[in-house]
Amino acid sequence: MAQTKEDIQAVMPTYGRFPINVVKGKGSYVWDDKGNKYLDYCAGIATCNLGHVPDVVEKALQQQLGELWHCSNLYHIPKQEELAELITKYSCTDSVFYCNSGAEANEAAIKIAKKYGHDVLNQEQPLIITFQSSFHGRTMATLSATGQEKIQQGFTPLVPGFEYAPFNEDASLQLIQEKKPAAVMLELVQGEGGVIPAYKEWVQKLNTLCKEQGTLLMVDEIQTGIGRTGTLFAYEQYNIEPDVITLAKGLGSGFPIGAMAAKEHVAKVFTPGSHGSTFGGNPLAVTAAHATLKHIVESDVLDNAHKVSKYLWQELEQLVQKKKSIKAIRGKGMLIGMEVASDAINYVNKARENHQLLILVAGPKVVRILPPLTTSKEEAVQFIQIIEQLFE
Ligand SMILES: Cc1ncc(COP(=O)(O)O)c(C=O)c1O
Structure with missing residues (x-):
């Protein structure tokens, strides 16, 4: 049966989209249309390497x-x-x-x-x-x-x-x-x-x-x-x-x-x-x-990325030792994969809904973390605190 106009979305549904409307970005953060602020460690899927609107x-x-x-x-x-x-x-x-x-x-x-x-x-x-x-x-x-x-x-x-x-x-x-x-x-x-x-x-x-x-x-x-x-x-x-x-x-x-x-x-x-x-x-x-x-x-962007990623890797590797639900950390620099024991998407959803943190998946059992290269140590500390809570 032919679809009626009401059945059809004006934008073709080729993406599984998360239910927030992103309207603004600056540095490591984006805001939705309700004014909620999110720490964006997805960075447009490894695109906003200098943060939003540098x-x-x-x-x-x-x-x-x-x-x-x-x-x-x-x-x-x-x-x-x-x-x-x-x-x-x-x-x-x-x-x-x-x-x-x-x-x-x-x-x-x-x-x-x-x-x-x-x-x-x-x-x-x-x-x-x-x-x-x-x-x-x-x-x-x-x-x-x-x-x-x-x-x-x-x-x-x-x-x-x-x-x-x-x-x-x-x-x-x-x-x-x-x-x-x-x-x-x-x-x-x-x-x-x-x-x-x-x-x-x-x-x-x-x-x-x-x-x-x-x-x-x-x-x-x-x-x-x-x-x-x-x-x-x-x-x-x-x-x-x-x-x-x-x-x-x-x-x-x-x-x-x-x-x-x-x-x-x-x-x-x-x-x-x-x-x-x-x-x-x-x-x-x-x-x-x-x-x-x-x-x-x-500039010192790569030095900053090196310093902050070193901190992130150290903290995440310690978490692997402590939490059975995290199986391994892999990747390089600011391209980080966290292999988890259960569905990765659940962590991504919880991070966004409960902690206003944006991360993504890379396949069913891998959480992908892509901070902007300009992210600060303070933001990274905040991120680690959220991850600790997510895996409690
Ligand atoms: C390694 C690699 N190659 C190619 C592409 C395709 O790039 P685009 O989505 O800009 O066409 C991607 C996108 O994720 C990628 O990660």
Whole structure:
């Protein structure tokens, strides 16, 4: 039977939403429409790394709002160059493609890997190997790259050209050796998949193998990047240099922007017409990202994140010893997963309803904690007190 207008929500119900209307944010807090204040340790799912409405980004955006909102990529946009200079200076990459989201950044990575496969590796059907439990986005190519059936269910036929290898297991190295893919794409901490860090030794073996056989190593830094795991990019902690990295989330402090950055030998396979986006590199978006990144590399944000995350990790690890209902703490820096014995969602709901604390889940049994990198020690102390009460 056809649905009547009354049955249909004006906004498609693709999200399971918590019952609060968020109307304002500043620093580590958001407010609902009733004036209730929440400590936001979800940070827009690892996006508001500088907290809500950070002054430096607000100021830059205010100025840009009076100058230029949009201009086609048919012309040079100086702010794009300035941001690309920052990204390439502080990463191992040489050139940047701009888009508007994480999924689009991974789409761009998938396209450049396929083109590299055709143009450089002379492959007719370039293959990309990703990992089980990974998450790379919700568009058709990125959900096909995602190694989780629940994300793919109902959306077959998938985009061909992906195979999934076991994460953190040497069997994946054999598969890569056997299949000679054009690229391997991985998260160094699987975020949506349950906050699972990749083993350093395994990543280094993977990196060596990829370099030896000419397979591109593409690191999805969409959740781990922009200081989230303690360094500007998570790959720095693995002593590797990926051929491609993808960024979004924290890059624009909440203003939508995605980026795919590549080393020169990869970047040069994209030529005029290879890829594009009307809004990619929009003047407002690159302004927000430039102000964000400049602030992170020039201020003490990462030092603060290091200090506060050290405190959080110490306290949470002590709680694991004391509380049977918490099984383990894992992750890196300010990307923290708390494996719990019962349904994680119950803790998330209790935190919001009884303690005005926003946290989230990463799968059924993992509570995910994503404080802004700017959160203060006092806020972290308040957070730990709430967690102690939650697990009483
Ligand atoms: C690792 C990773 N890749 C890709 C994405 C997709 O990003 P977006 O939601 O901006 O499309 C996400 C989003 O959670 C992510 O965590």
